[in-house]
Amino acid sequence: MREVDLSIVGAGPAGLAAAIEGAKRGCSTVALDMNPRPGGQLIKQIHKFFGSREHHAGTRGIEIADTLLHEAESAGVEVLIGAEVYAIHDSILEVAQTFGGDSPPPLSGGATTSQSRPLSIEARQIVLATGGAENALNFPGWTLPGVMGAGAAQTMSNVWRVLPGERVLMVGAGNVGLIVSYQLLQAGAEIVAVIEAAPRIGGYGVHAAKIRRAGVPILTSHTVVRASGESRVEQAVIAKVDASWGTVPGSEEELDVDTICIAVGLRPNARLASLAGCKFDYSPSLGGWVPIHNTRMHTTVPGIYLAGDLSGIEEASTALEEGRLAGICAASSLSKGHVGDSEEIEAIEERLLSLRSGPFCQRLQDAKQKLIEIGEAQCPKE
Amino acid sequence: MRVVNHPILGDLSPAREVKIYVDGKEIYAREGEPIAAAIAATGIRIYRYTAKQEEPRGVFCGIGQCTDCVMVVNGVPNVRTCITPVAEGMTVETQHGAGRGER
Numbered sequence: 001m002r003e004v005d006l007s008i009v010g011a012g013p014a015g016l017a018a019a020i021e022g023a024k025r026g027c028s029t030v031a032l033d034m035n036p037r038p039g040g041q042l043i044k045q046i047h048k049f050f051g052s053r054e055h056h057a058g059t060r061g062i063e064i065a066d067t068l069l070h071e072a073e074s075a076g077v078e079v080l081i082g083a084e085v086y087a088i089h090d091s092i093l094e095v096a097q098t099f100g101g102d103s104p105p106p107l108s109g110g111a112t113t114s115q116s117r118p119l120s121i122e123a124r125q126i127v128l129a130t131g132g133a134e135n136a137l138n139f140p141g142w143t144l145p146g147v148m149g150a151g152a153a154q155t156m157s158n159v160w161r162v163l164p165g166e167r168v169l170m171v172g173a174g175n176v177g178l179i180v181s182y183q184l185l186q187a188g189a190e191i192v193a194v195i196e197a198a199p200r201i202g203g204y205g206v207h208a209a210k211i212r213r214a215g216v217p218i219l220t221s222h223t224v225v226r227a228s229g230e231s232r233v234e235q236a237v238i239a240k241v242d243a244s245w246g247t248v249p250g251s252e253e254e255l256d257v258d259t260i261c262i263a264v265g266l267r268p269n270a271r272l273a274s275l276a277g278c279k280f281d282y283s284p285s286l287g288g289w290v291p292i293h294n295t296r297m298h299t300t301v302p303g304i305y306l307a308g309d310l311s312g313i314e315e316a317s318t319a320l321e322e323g324r325l326a327g328i329c330a331a332s333s334l335s336k337g338h339v340g341d342s343e344e345i346e347a348i349e350e351r352l353l354s355l356r357s358g359p360f361c362q363r364l365q366d367a368k369q370k371l372i373e374i375g376e377a378q379c380p381k382e
Numbered sequence: 383m384r385v386v387n388h389p390i391l392g393d394l395s396p397a398r399e400v401k402i403y404v405d406g407k408e409i410y411a412r413e414g415e416p417i418a419a420a421i422a423a424t425g426i427r428i429y430r431y432t433a434k435q436e437e438p439r440g441v442f443c444g445i446g447q448c449t450d451c452v453m454v455v456n457g458v459p460n461v462r463t464c465i466t467p468v469a470e471g472m473t474v475e476t477q478h479g480a481g482r483g484e485r
Contacts, residue, residue, distance in 0.1 A: 149442060232440070
């Protein structure tokens with residue numbers, strides 16, 4: 001059994017930020033990530049971030065990931081990759097490490113679950129930063145190979161440099177759908193169309209303009225009716241949507257595509273939080289069932305904090321701030337806080353407030369506020 | 383298809399080649415990449431067939447969450463190919479059902 005002060009589950013922006021703050025305050029800190037590369041979804045975000053300079057505006061996500069990993073390393077954080085937490089009880093994390101670290105290569109190097117190395121970690125404080133998961137969309141043919149999450153296509157193309165398809169239909173014109181469409185164009189794919197069931201484009205105008213300039217049609221009030229093909233996607237049928245979200249008879253159109261990307265939102269990836277016994281609240285604006293937490297990012301379970309998309313779907317910049325907050329608060333509960341932490345916490349809260357301001361964020365800000373109010377009543381106080 | 387040239391990421395940097403066997407066929411992967419990427423680069427889209435209806439499945443989430451891309455790797459079924467790196471000499475087979483030989 002390994003014993004550490006602080007264990008972080010998920011080494012994306014939220015988890016790395018929490019780990020850095022914890023380690024800087026003298027906590028022995030281990031960050032666990034099941035993926036082959038740490039950095040979460042930042043490692044596929046090749047676009048520049050918006051906002052102010054303190055939120056990395058003008059910097060690409062991939063560069064932010066590098067910076068965070070360097071900071072984590074110099075702060076003394078141990079980052080374990082290929083490390084999946086499959087159980088959590090009391091303050092113990094059960095981990096299967098399938099590759100990475102000093103785990104022996106099983107068989108001829110094949111990393112598989114059955115050959116994984118078990119590892120138990122007892123952590124005095126835990127921060128869950130397990131991120132989000134893409135929502136699926138069910139339509140006839142949605143299980144055919146070639147139908148995939150927009151994030152999956154983005155990972156394949158930007159991280160692993162493999163084009164997932166050549167002729168793509170993008171379903172959803174929120175920021176993810178628009179940005180991934182542009183990035184698939186950059187990687188050499190053709191985007192046959194971006195369709196959006198709502199009557200308006202959900203994402204920022206600047207992202208929509210970029211793909212329109214490239215000649216990609218964005219069809220609002222359109223949905224995908226079915227995908228067809230022998231054993232992989234060969235066609236997609238789309239149709240117009242009326243005011244009551246029904247398809248308009250006779251408006252069907254067949255598109256020759258080999259890939260259909262689904263970009264219809266994300267939800268908190270909350271399985272581990274659920275296993276840990278965290279209480280949840282349902283909040284559509286935050287992506288569905290969200291673990292209840294207070295202003296200090298503490299869940300309803302003593303010693304378990306959370307940050308990032310797990311605490312409600314937002315942006316990488318908010319994930320970073322929440323991670324910092326969780327890391328500072330977890331360290332301070334171990335009496336390892338720094339002088340000046342309360343000012344630091346106030347500054348983070350102010351930055352979070354400014355990130356959540358603006359007309360796009362009002363509903364989200366309200367939802368987060370409501371969740372935190374529940375948390376203030378239900379979560380343990382330090 | 384490999385993304386060889388990229389306006390932001392630049393040209394694909396050279397990587398050590400790793401030989402793996404996919405359904406008995408030799409393919410060359412890039413060291414460090416997951417099995418799913420190496421397979422997709424060759425144009426393969428079907429990773430497994432479901433148990434009851436024998437329907438084809440491929441990569442869906444790409445980050446280890448959905449288990450649609452599981453295959454039989456070195457004889458072990460249900461390996462999530464999207465988060466499992468390739469290794470020299472690895473055998474990868476299309477999985478049928480639970481991957482224990484039954485159809």
